[in-house]
Amino acid sequence: MSLYCRTFFRRKSFGCYRLLSTYVTKARYLFELKEDEEACRKAQQTGVFYLFHDLDPLLQASGHRYLVPRLSRAELEGLLGKFGQDSQRIEDSVLVGCSEQQEAWFALDLGLESVSASRASLPKSEMEAELGGSFIKLRQALFQLNSVDSSLLFTAQALLRWHDGHQFCSKSGQPTQKNMAGSKRVCPSSKIIYYPQMAPVVITLVSDGARCLLARQSSFPKGLYSALAGFCDIGESVEEAVHREVAEEVGLEVENLQYSASQHWPFPNSSLMIACHATVKPGHTEIQVNLKELEAAAWFSLDEVTTALRRKGSLALQPSEASSLLLPPKLAIAHHLIKKWVETLSCSSLAA
Numbered sequence: 001m002s003l004y005c006r007t008f009f010r011r012k013s014f015g016c017y018r019l020l021s022t023y024v025t026k027a028r029y030l031f032e033l034k035e036d037e038e039a040c041r042k043a044q045q046t047g048v049f050y051l052f053h054d055l056d057p058l059l060q061a062s063g064h065r066y067l068v069p070r071l072s073r074a075e076l077e078g079l080l081g082k083f084g085q086d087s088q089r090i091e092d093s094v095l096v097g098c099s100e101q102q103e104a105w106f107a108l109d110l111g112l113e114s115v116s117a118s119r120a121s122l123p124k125s126e127m128e129a130e131l132g133g134s135f136i137k138l139r140q141a142l143f144q145l146n147s148v149d150s151s152l153l154f155t156a157q158a159l160l161r162w163h164d165g166h167q168f169c170s171k172s173g174q175p176t177q178k179n180m181a182g183s184k185r186v187c188p189s190s191k192i193i194y195y196p197q198m199a200p201v202v203i204t205l206v207s208d209g210a211r212c213l214l215a216r217q218s219s220f221p222k223g224l225y226s227a228l229a230g231f232c233d234i235g236e237s238v239e240e241a242v243h244r245e246v247a248e249e250v251g252l253e254v255e256n257l258q259y260s261a262s263q264h265w266p267f268p269n270s271s272l273m274i275a276c277h278a279t280v281k282p283g284h285t286e287i288q289v290n291l292k293e294l295e296a297a298a299w300f301s302l303d304e305v306t307t308a309l310r311r312k313g314s315l316a317l318q319p320s321e322a323s324s325l326l327l328p329p330k331l332a333i334a335h336h337l338i339k340k341w342v343e344t345l346s347c348s349s350l351a352a
């Protein structure tokens with residue numbers, strides 16, 4: 001019995017430690033798969049595979065929802081055989097997680113061409129017919145997926161996209177090689193190791209104590225307003241990025257920064273969203289919108305925001321509501337920032 005299994009069973013007998021020990025066991029197993037090529041190759045024999053085609057995940061419609069099918073190794077080999085591919089192609093997969101029982105989960109894109117290994121894109125519609133599903137844009141499928149599936153597919157897509165864009169070393173120009181798990185790429189010539197990257201982005205909900213500041217870009221759906229967001233510049237701390245972005249976008253100075261939460265966000269590439277609350281200095285609330293960045297920005301009252309939060313299916317409005325304020329969907333961290341602000345303000349006004 002391996003060290004990991006022993007830990008799992010010993011801790012399992014103490015009910016309250018079960019969750020922690022399962023989590024630790026999984027984390028250590030995934031670490032092992034990233035570090036040990038043979039262990040990862042072995043895990044590919046018993047693991048399951050999520051399929052993508054040109055970064056679009058394979059989904060199956062079930063009523064108004066989408067299910068995310070997974071293929072066993074044998075099913076995947078059978079599929080590849082039908083398209084004249086051997087099982088070597090499975091080594092293009094990237095590790096995206098594992099179950100509590102240490103079944104490893106991989107993602108494999110059969111639509112992207114691998115330049116260095118000269119692997120061709122497999123025909124999309126023939127594969128869909130074979131698999132009884134469709135490769136659908138993740139943005140389009142987002143609202144029909146449950147949160148666990150969407151988070152897994154976000155991760156898988158981000159990792160596959162990163163590998164697709166890093167097939168060559170930027171110093172030597174030579175092809176880079178993926179490790180088995182897909183947690184890095186190495187250039188055999190320059191010896192440079194490349195790791196998957198995320199761009200840090202700060203997102204801030206600014207309040208003046210009674211109202212919150214929301215803004216929109218011209219690309220947003222009509223009526224949609226969100227918190228202020230912006231990419232961190234190189235060399236900046238999160239605090240510096242928040243101060244700069246708010247100043248750049250709406251011409252205000254903020255104080256009382258409070259970290260709230262974070263989120264991986266896949267659009268347009270991989271970002272790490274760092275969400276904060278902040279307030280403006282008393283009396284300094286006049287907005288000066290930077291029209292190069294935003295279409296509009298305004299202060300919204302607790303009532304206006306509460307009403308908008310209550311609105312169901314917020315991105316599909318009735319004609320009578322066409323001029324109403326719309327807020328970001330639940331899966332966006334901006335939604336949670338706004339909801340938290342409403343809850344905090346509502347509690348403090350009740351207590352007063």
Ligand SMILES: NC(=O)C1=CN([C@@H]2O[C@H](COP(=O)(O)OP(=O)(O)OC[C@H]3O[C@@H](n4cnc5c(N)ncnc54)[C@H](OP(=O)(O)O)[C@@H]3O)[C@@H](O)[C@H]2O)C=CC1
Nearest residue numbers: 199201226229230231265267268271273328332333334335
């Ligand atoms: N999950 C959520 O709740 C929310 C997520 N977001 C996300 O936050 C991100 C930032 O928001 P946004 O207001 O657009 O950002 P910014 O205010 O920083 O403006 C975007 C511009 O920054 C430049 N830029 C600088 N660094 C990067 C980089 N690493 N990647 C891409 N562009 C960069 C680009 O300009 P140029 O191309 O001209 O060089 C881009 O057009 C977006 O990806 C957006 O999807 C935003 C709001 C809510």
Ligand SMILES: [Mg+2]
Nearest residue numbers: 228229230293
């Ligand atoms: Mg911005």
